[in-house]
Amino acid sequence: MSDGLNDARAMRVAEIMTDFRNIQHYLVQLRATPTAEEYYIEGYSLLRQCMAEAQSILQTPFSGSAGAATGNPEHERQQLKAIITDAAVRRFQCQRAYLRAHAGLRWMNSRNSILREQKQNASHLGALQQADATLRNELLATTDAYVENTLRTQDAAQGKWLHEDPSLAQIQQILMSRP
Template identity: 60%
Template sequence: MADGLNDARAMRVAEIVTDFRNLQHYIAQIRTSPTAEEYYLEGYALVRQCVAEGRSILAGPFSASSVPPSGNPEAEKAQLRSVILDASVRRFKSQRTYLRATAAMRWINARNAVLRGPRSHGRQAQLQAVDQSLRVELASITDERVEYSLRVQDAAQGKWLAEDPSLATIQQMIRR
């Protein structure tokens, strides 16, 4: 029996896809220009990895049902739920990639600030501290944090979240 929520589901698809598109746009805009000596440093390698991940997420095949529901409300409901799941997984992966990329960009900026500063005997220690800060920040980007950041943002904007997949469901889909 149709539950009358297909319009809400369709709106939710549009919201999630918009978030996904915005994240993909931000990831695609990331540009760095390391020197030959810097190219393989942790932060620069991470930026390249994140940009590649963003492209991979975007290029991934659509996993929801592509059978047209042909006016059947129950078929529409099933299809919209499937699209919400696929879009939520993509948005989650993009958010995680974006958080990692912004951590790498903070590392690049902090490293450049140290290198532009006065030459001192403590410069190596400062660079090591910047490296350690990146590692700590990356360790804090857990699936739970990513999911929480998305839910808080959605809730603050008053979005309908009743059928958003749980973190466990998203993790299960990623493992597939």
Template identity: 55%
Template sequence: MADGLNEARALRIAEIMTDFRNLQHYIAQIDAQPASEEYWLEGYTLLRGCLEQARDVLESPYSTDAAQAQSESLEKEKQQLQAIILDAAVRRFQCQKLYLRATTALRWINARYALLQGGKPHASHAPHLQAVDQQLQAELAVITDERVDYSLRAQDAAQGKWLGEDPPLSTLRRYLRRMS
């Protein structure tokens, strides 16, 4: 039976989709053109992968699997809104994680550029480049599902948003597994 929260659900969808749209905009602004000899280096490969995956998220169709029709129209609307919240939350989660990984790759690119100052690497750069590569790995290691989920929830809570039906991380993961 309907619970009178459909307006709150609709508002939550708008909030999540605004975050998703903003993340997509930020990701679309990312551009790095490596020299041909740098094209396959880890940071550039990571960045290209993030950008491609973000496009895939944007282009993936809305999944209606979660919405089941009921006899009462308010109950049907409730279920549809809940399904949209889930789909939107998954997309926002994916894009947040991709954005964090892409900005990590950009920091790697910038650190590498600062070290080489536009020149070609040579033997004296090796330990410094190795340190830059290790920093990339260390930063990527902390971009976990748990951290992404926590950061999104903390941000939403700090802004006073209604989180009553935001799906938990376990549900997001289950949904993502089903999509792949």
């Protein structure tokens, strides 16, 4: 028997998918143009990895059951719950890539500020090492719990209906079960 919350579930799907689309849009806009010598430096590699993750998320097939609308509220409830879970997992993955990419962009801007369009030399070494260390620390701080907290805090602040969003443990379990 349906619980009368399918409209709320449908609205939640739309909210999550809007967030997902916005994060994907941001990730697609990333532009880093390292020189041949800089191409494999940690921050530039990170940015490429984040963009590849975003593409991979888009290519992952929907994990729920896709069936035609039957007019059965209970079937619709189950379908909407599956879509909420799938969309929430994708949004989580995109948010994680976004936060990591943002750290990479801060690193890139810091590096550019240090070098000021000069070739890297010994006088830059200390400042560049500090920028690298800052990047590594930011990446270490970008835990799954932190990513999930950024999403939940934002959703709660906007008064969104979160009752059927998957927990962090569920999201991690789903991600570990994917090939």
